[in-house]
Amino acid sequence: MSVVERRQSLAEQVTLLDLVDRVLNKGVVVTGDITLSVADVDLVYVGLRLLLASAATLEREAAG
Amino acid sequence: MSVPDLESRLLAASGDVESLARTLGDGASPFPRRVNADPESVERGLAQLVLTLVELLRQLMERQALRRMDQGSLDDEQVERLGLTFMRLAERMDELKAEFELSDEDLNLDLGPLGSLL
């Protein structure tokens, strides 16, 4: 593989990974619930969200 | 648009592009909003959760310490102590991640409406 070809395929890999990362982790979330499940039993949700929302607020306040 | 056209979307890169590419992860599961801890790896699932929270707190604390250092409200001894503590914490995190075979991306829980954790 020539230097040019190798650089092209790295660029392609990187942008492919970036696109899949976007598709999975960004974009509008319409249904939006997070659940933690063990053995297909849905367990922790609201409590964890409140905890993490507090952490996010802490950071905003620290930045203020 | 075909897949080959994607390569034109790398606009710029500096430093080690290959390791930068690795930070993009492998795309993992198609349903990242569900954190599944199957019975065989409950321990790993819990480790993932705990380490993610620890990493979040470490980042929050370090960022705040850097802000105060920048503002000049920390004395030399405090800076030294904080630096050593954060260095040790980072090392310990690396050890724990290795022990549970968790990558940086594994610790980045997707929380739906809250976005991603880290």
Next chain:
Amino acid sequence: MIHLYAFVRGLRQVEPGLEARPLESLEVVTGAEQTDPLQHGLVVERLLDQADAVLPVRFGERFRTEDDLAAAIAPRLEALEHQLDHVAGCVEVGVRIVPRREAAHADDGAAYMRARLREQLSTDELHRALAAKARDSVQTNRDVGYLVPRADIGAFSVAVERLLESHPALDVLCTGPWAPYSFAAAA
């Protein structure tokens, strides 16, 4: 199963396999069940050339019936319309800065803190400079997404290259243009 791809405005063509349902001032782009995130992404990127404004939907939003879809969208409709206003005519450029691990091997605590602070200040400076050239910017994890009008993409790319040269201590990855995924956070 109805697979949701994006919310758009000013859609000029609907490619085979997709449906565009009008809803108030926008259109809802859907298709048959889609199990491949890459294909989902490629559809959305093609929409960028086919519509005036595109708000990408995260992979995995699926609905059994049209009623389910309508019910899920209804409470977010107003927010979606505002978001479409915001991203109209724009694309996203992503900038990811990865902190170097050198700082972790510093000689002492103070050296570590100084290295981390330098890194942090350099990062902040880079982001400030780019944000000034974009309509908007938002951070998701380590990525910062910049909302850039299509016509300004060339100039923005040049600005990124110049800034990378003046911040040699940072590892930076810049990709784009993309549909504005980062500006489509849940309402």
